[in-house]
Amino acid sequence: MVAGPDVTRSDELFARACAVIPGGVHSPVRAFAAVSGTPRFIERGFGSHIWDVDGNEYVDYVMSWGPLINGHAFGPVVRSIESQAAFGTSYGAPTASEVDLANAVVDAVDSVDMVRFVSSGTEATMSALRLARAATGRPAIIKFAGNYHGHSDALLARAGSGSLTLGVPTSPGVPESAAAMTIVLPYNDSHTLRDTLALRDDIAAVIVEPIAGNMGVVSPDQPFINALRDAPRENGALLIVDEVITGFRVARGGAQSFYGLQPDLSTFGKIIGGGLPVGAYGGRRDLMEQLAPSGPVYQAGTLSGNPLAMVAGLANLSPTVTADFYDRLGVATETLARELRAVASSAGVPVTVNFTTGMLTVFFTAGAVRNLDDAEAADTQRYARFFHSMLGQGIYLPPSQFEAWMLSAAHTTQDLERTVAAAQAAFQEMSAG
Ligand SMILES: Cc1ncc(COP(=O)(O)O)c(C=O)c1O
Numbered sequence: 001m002v003a004g005p006d007v008t009r010s011d012e013l014f015a016r017a018c019a020v021i022p023g024g025v026h027s028p029v030r031a032f033a034a035v036s037g038t039p040r041f042i043e044r045g046f047g048s049h050i051w052d053v054d055g056n057e058y059v060d061y062v063m064s065w066g067p068l069i070n071g072h073a074f075g076p077v078v079r080s081i082e083s084q085a086a087f088g089t090s091y092g093a094p095t096a097s098e099v100d101l102a103n104a105v106v107d108a109v110d111s112v113d114m115v116r117f118v119s120s121g122t123e124a125t126m127s128a129l130r131l132a133r134a135a136t137g138r139p140a141i142i143k144f145a146g147n148y149h150g151h152s153d154a155l156l157a158r159a160g161s162g163s164l165t166l167g168v169p170t171s172p173g174v175p176e177s178a179a180a181m182t183i184v185l186p187y188n189d190s191h192t193l194r195d196t197l198a199l200r201d202d203i204a205a206v207i208v209e210p211i212a213g214n215m216g217v218v219s220p221d222q223p224f225i226n227a228l229r230d231a232p233r234e235n236g237a238l239l240i241v242d243e244v245i246t247g248f249r250v251a252r253g254g255a256q257s258f259y260g261l262q263p264d265l266s267t268f269g270k271i272i273g274g275g276l277p278v279g280a281y282g283g284r285r286d287l288m289e290q291l292a293p294s295g296p297v298y299q300a301g302t303l304s305g306n307p308l309a310m311v312a313g314l315a316n317l318s319p320t321v322t323a324d325f326y327d328r329l330g331v332a333t334e335t336l337a338r339e340l341r342a343v344a345s346s347a348g349v350p351v352t353v354n355f356t357t358g359m360l361t362v363f364f365t366a367g368a369v370r371n372l373d374d375a376e377a378a379d380t381q382r383y384a385r386f387f388h389s390m391l392g393q394g395i396y397l398p399p400s401q402f403e404a405w406m407l408s409a410a411h412t413t414q415d416l417e418r419t420v421a422a423a424q425a426a427f428q429e430m431s432a433g
Pocket of ligand 1: 122123125149150213243270279
C-alpha cells in the first residue's frame, strides 16, 4: 500500500508529544517545522521501507539520518542484538566485542591507529576537540559554515543540520567565551583557510566534514582538500576529519580515503553502531595515548562501548567488506541523481543535484552549491512543496532542504524507479503552478 492521506494516529500522538516533549520531538530535525505538517510517527521499518502508525508505507531516504547502510531491521544486526541482549545489556566492564569493533575501524581507516568509543557523534567531536586542545596547548578552533559536528558549545557556531533548518545556527546559551574560541570560515575557500592559519598561532584544530552533509550534500574541491592537507600541519594545528556521516558510507576508509587526507584525528558515529547509540574518535597513537587512563586528558562514559551497540556495529559493517559494496551503492546514487536531474529539467524546474556515494541533495536553485551561501540561495518553500508531494506518493525525504537523502544497500531498482516517477509528478505539479 502506498501512502494515503490518513495520518490520524500521527496527529494524535504528535498532540500528546507536544504536551510533554519540547516541540514534540527529541531532536529538532525530526519535526516538520521547515516543511510544516505533522511528523509521521513510525511503527516499523524493513529494508528500505518504513510504515507509520496509520499504516502508510514509504520508501525511506532518511534511514535514521545515516546509520542504516544495510536498511531497516537488517537480519545480522537484529540477531546480534537479540543474542547479546540475552546475555545482558551493559556491564560497565570491557567486552570482546569492543576490541573487535575497534580493530574493524583501525583496519579500515588508514589514519586511525587507536580508537575510543563514546555514545554519540556529539560526544566524539567534543572529546576530539578536548584532546586537540590538550595536545597542542592552544585554545581556538576553526570550523566551516554549514558544517555540523553535534551540539557541544564550541561547535554550534554557524552550524548546519537542524540548527540551520530552524534558522538558529548559533544557539542562545552558548557562552561568549566558548563562541569566541571558534573561528568560522567558508567551506571550499582554500585562500581564507590558508590566510587565517598564516596569521594565527592559537589554533588547536581545524575540524571539517570531508563531504558536507548538513547543509545538504556539498563535496570539497581540490584546492580546499590541498589546503586542508597542508595548512594545518604547517601551522602546528591538528586536522580533525568528522566522518560521523561519511565513515563507512562513501567508502570503507571514509571520505578521507577518497581524497588522500591523513588527518590527525577522525570522528565516527552512525553506521558503526548499526542504529544503536554510538560515536567514536580515533587517530594517531601518540595523540590517543594522551587519553585517560594512559594519559591525563579525561573522557569517560557509563555506556561507552555498550555491548549491544558494539555487536550491532560489527554486524552492520560486515557486508561493507564485499568487493563491490560501495561500487553498487555509488552506481545507485548516481543513477538516482541523474534521473532526478532529467525529470526536473523536462518539467522546467531549476534544481542542482549534488551527490556522492550513498547520499544526495536536490537543491531548489539553478546555481552550483559549493558552500553555505550557495545552499541558502535554494528556495525552501519549493522544497517544502516537493517534500509533501513526495510524501503523499509514499516517498519519505528529509523534512529540510539542508539535509542529505541517505541511500542504503537495501534500496532496490524498483524503489529508485518509484522515486523518480514520484519526483516527475511532483516537478510537473510545481511547474503547473
Ligand atoms: C558530521 C556530523 N558530526 C557530528 C554529528 C553529531 O552526531 P550525534 O547526532 O550522534 O550527536 C552529526 C549528526 O548528524 C553529524 O552529521
